[in-house]
Amino acid sequence: MRYAETGYNLEIDLTRGNIERVETDPKLAELHLGGLATTAKILWDRVPPETEPFSPNNPLIFSTGLLCGTPATGANRTIVATVSPQTLLMGYSMMGGFFAPELKYAGYDKIIFRGKSPDLVYIYISNDKVEIRDASHLKGKGAVETVDIIQQELNDPKVQVAAIGLAGENRVYMASIEHGRSSASRLGIGAVMGDKGIKAVAVRGTKDINVARPAEFYKLCNDVLKYIQFRDDHPVPGVMPILQGLGSPQEMKHVDEAWHTQNFMWGNSRVRKRDYWTPEVEEKWRGTQESVRKRLISCYNCPMKCGAVISVPGLSTYMMKCFSKLTYTMAAFADLDFGFRIAQRATEYGVDGFSTPQVMAFAVELYENGILTDADLEGCPADNEGRFYWLLDRIVRREGIGDVLANGTYWAAQHIGKGAEEFAHNNIKKHEQLPLKLGMLNPVYYLMYCTGEKANITQIEGQFPQSPFPTMAEREEFVKDWIQVPDEKFKQYLLGWELRGERSNPYYPTIDMSVDIVDWQEKMHYIDDAVGMCAGLSSFPLKPPYHIHNYPAIISAATGLEMNEDKLTEIYNRNRNLIRAFNVRRGLRRADEKPPEDHWKNRFPELEEKLLDAYYKFKGWDNDGIPTKETLQRLDLGYVAEDLEQRGIIK
Amino acid sequence: MSMVVNKKLKKRIRIDVDKCNGCRACEMICSAFHATPKYSSNNPERSRIRVMFEPLRNIYVPVYAGEYTASECMGKNEYVIDGKKYDDCGFCRAACPSRTLFHEPDSGLPLKCDMCEDNPPDEEPLCVQWCITDALVYEEYEGEETEEDVKIADVDISMEEMVAKYGLQKVLETVARMAQKG
Structure with a gap:
């Protein structure tokens, strides 16, 4: 019997209409755990570097994590991976909700799509019954609407659906895959789904997921739940409200947006409004939020309420989580009411709430600077809010200028020319970043921004505070019950970190400390992504319930694998290097590992080079960010080394 | 027939639908607790509590498995609460x-909530323990339980009617057969 995992993948060839249930190698869980890591293994094995994102040979993989479907609180993430049309590297995005557990209960760890369907289809999986169904009646339907229609036509409200909207159908590079209160939004994976002709995947499962050592596993899960309750009762003092608790930043719960509205940038990541948050604004926003928010909601088997049912009068109901509440508002210099309204349309279209508002703000800037002309924006309203709706409609339909903008700011700027490149100023690896511009370089964040394989800071940052506590008393208080640190030295790093003076950014944390801290943050994310754990209960917030000290026992009791901290660290390194190798094989090099030039006002080129040198060295990579042969061999990735050697990438 | 009213300590789970966040931890832990060996497997379809939810209509209703019934209802009701329509099957x-709800997925046998009674005494049912948003709250209360006070005279009347209808021999055979089956 296989524990925690089902031991089967579903392989669907859309070109031929072939469906197979394929047993997986149990050894893979030992080497990689599962989730993102075993997905990366499939991509490495099957996708040579010349494969284009919209090639039938580019697979699209929906993966559960190793612990999804077990009683481990928060293990509900679905990892969707493919080659990204935007970065041309591995594109992976993760969503919460209910899809992954349901897929496990249906008896599968992954669905691997290849080929392309000539007509729009949806996939219906009900345990052993798998069908490719006609979806011509769903063409052009909203992503939220589609879920409703499918549940009704299958006459089963318990069926879990992941769907694309118009943006995915039209291969918009910011297209998301929507699934109720969750979405896999980043890096254009919805575009690949649309390219394959898949409108939706609907899953229903009624089978068991087994665990190896039930009593022990249950106790560990119960301890996690108790710690969540403890943390609910003990918010971290001295940090802003959204960082005090667990879960994703509690944007749906909190109305107080002083921090985001005054520290994040408005427009095309340009303008900081330091005095924006007044009592009048707060009162107005509170009214807006409380009137449209019908309920705070969760993902499968998780008590955190990071999402909400949103019902704006006159518009159909949708669900929202986290920061998309503000991205449209701030990009359009509008207010919260606008944000909730346009997000409804954007969710039905199925677009990424990070990139899309920036693309639209970028277009507005280009117009204001004479790079885009009246001819490009013919018919566009003159007011800013009107412009955003107009641009959104053009982008998802790829009409006129929308066809250019639909490829994201990097590619659009290349296409438009005339200096448009200067305005695509907030990208890493061709991908739009958080609208954040800061003063002093933070060495830890510098490394995370540069080297994150997902090109998204929230998927690498984590539980080491973002800035020092002003007083020693606060620091001592913070480290007192900081059980999550992998090593006591991290407490010393934090205790020594000052706001000003010698031991402050950018030279403190020192280069070595910075590398250590980044390695810890990354490690937790990579473990989460392999087991399907939500970062909101593990790698992302301060003092989370899952950490390097309890993970080995949890994974071991669930799977029966022997596990300890060293072993888990080795698996993390193996997985980290495998994904890096995939991207290196596609051309990723040191030259690509750059944060946006204006991310910090105060830059330190010499220090930055040293940071990157030290990080690469620590990872066992050469000076160009390529894993060395020795590193790969040490991690049982000899076959990867051999391939890179044959291609002349490893010399 | 007369009724006897007894006082008895009863258990119930109070459901506050306004607090339900739709996470289905109750379903998950119920199915794990009732697995053999305990917690060895997990499958919400085996759970004795299910959350009926339709997020877009803001419907979140945890429902516990009750008694098995051999036939479906003749008429169905529709409830309208706060302007929304609810099918009473919900x-x-x-x-x-x-419906397939509250049946073992393999055998089709009916499921019923047992308040986790084989859990150590004084413990709350598992679904309540795992619902840390407090949508489910365990309560013990002194309820009234009515018991039929069966009088022999009433049995006599019933039997006389049966004999009149089927004949004494048939009734005797039936009683004998039932007695054999235990």
Whole structure:
């Protein structure tokens, strides 16, 4: 019997209409755990570097994590991976909700799509019954609407659906895959789904997921739940409200947006409004939020309420989580009411709430600077809010200028020319970043921004505070019950970190400390992504319930694998290097590992080079960010080394 | 027939639908607790509590499996609460033949909430323990339980009617057969 995992993948060839249930190698869980890591293994094995994102040979993989479907609180993430049309590297995005557990209960760890369907289809999986169904009646339907229609036509409200909207159908590079209160939004994976002709995947499962050592596993899960309750009762003092608790930043719960509205940038990541948050604004926003928010909601088997049912009068109901509440508002210099309204349309279209508002703000800037002309924006309203709706409609339909903008700011700027490149100023690896511009370089964040394989800071940052506590008393208080640190030295790093003076950014944390801290943050994310754990209960917030000290026992009791901290660290390194190798094989090099030039006002080129040198060295990579042969061999990735050697990438 | 009223300590789970966040931890832990060996497997379809939810209509209703019923209802009701329509099957606790809800997925046998009674005493049912948003709250209360006080005279009347209808021999044979089956 296989524990925690089902031991089967579903392989669907859309070109031929072939469906197979394929047993997986149990050894893979030992080497990689599962989730993102075993997905990366499939991509490495099957996708040579010349494969284009919209090639039938580019697979699209929906993966559960190793612990999804077990009683481990928060293990509900679905990892969707493919080659990204935007970065041309591995594109992976993760969503919460209910899809992954349901897929496990249906008896599968992954669905691997290849080929392309000539007509729009949806996939219906009900345990052993798998069908490719006609979806011509769903063409052009909203992503939220589609879920409703499918549940009704299958006459089963318990069926879990992941769907694309118009943006995915039209291969918009910011297209998301929507699934109720969750979405896999980043890096254009919805575009690949649309390219394959898949409108939706609907899953229903009624089978068991087994665990190896039930009593022990249950106790560990119960301890996690108790710690969540403890943390609910003990918010971290001295940090802003959204960082005090667990879960994703509690944007749906909190109305107080002083921090985001005054520290994040408005427009095309340009303008900081330091005095924006007044009592009048707060009162107005509170009214807006409380009137449209019908309920705070969760993902499968998780008590955190990071999402909400949103019902704006006159518009159909949708669900929202986290920061998309503000991205449209701030990009359009509008207010919260606008944000909730346009997000409804954007969710039905199925677009990424990070990139899309920036693309639209970028277009507005280009117009204001004479790079885009009246001819490009013919018919566009003159007011800013009107412009955003107009641009959104053009982008998802790829009409006129929308066809250019639909490829994201990097590619659009290349296409438009005339200096448009200067305005695509907030990208890493061709991908739009958080609208954040800061003063002093933070060495830890510098490394995370540069080297994150997902090109998204929230998927690498984590539980080491973002800035020092002003007083020693606060620091001592913070480290007192900081059980999550992998090593006591991290407490010393934090205790020594000052706001000003010698031991402050950018030279403190020192280069070595910075590398250590980044390695810890990354490690937790990579473990989460392999087991399907939500970062909101593990790698992302301060003092989370899952950490390097309890993970080995949890994974071991669930799977029966022997596990300890060293072993888990080795698996993390193996997985980290495998994904890096995939991207290196596609051309990723040191030259690509750059944060946006204006991310910090105060830059330190010499220090930055040293940071990157030290990080690469620590990872066992050469000076160009390529894993060395020795590193790969040490991690049982000899076959990867051999391939890179044959291609002349490893010399 | 007269009724006897007894005082008895009763258990119930109070459901506050306004607090339900739709996470289905209750379903998950119920199915794990009732697995053999305990916690060895997990499958919400085996759970004795299910959350009926339709997020877009803001419907979140945890429902416990109640008694098995051999036939489906003749008439169905529709409830309108706060302007929204609800089919009464949505609230129904019965394991009934007209729907798959509250049946073991393999055998089709009906499921019923047992308040986790083989858990150590004084413990709350597992679904309540795992619902840390407090949508489910365990309560013990002194309830009234009515018991039929069966009088022999009433039995006599019933039997006389049966004999009149089927004949004494047939009734005797039936009683004998039932007695054999235990």
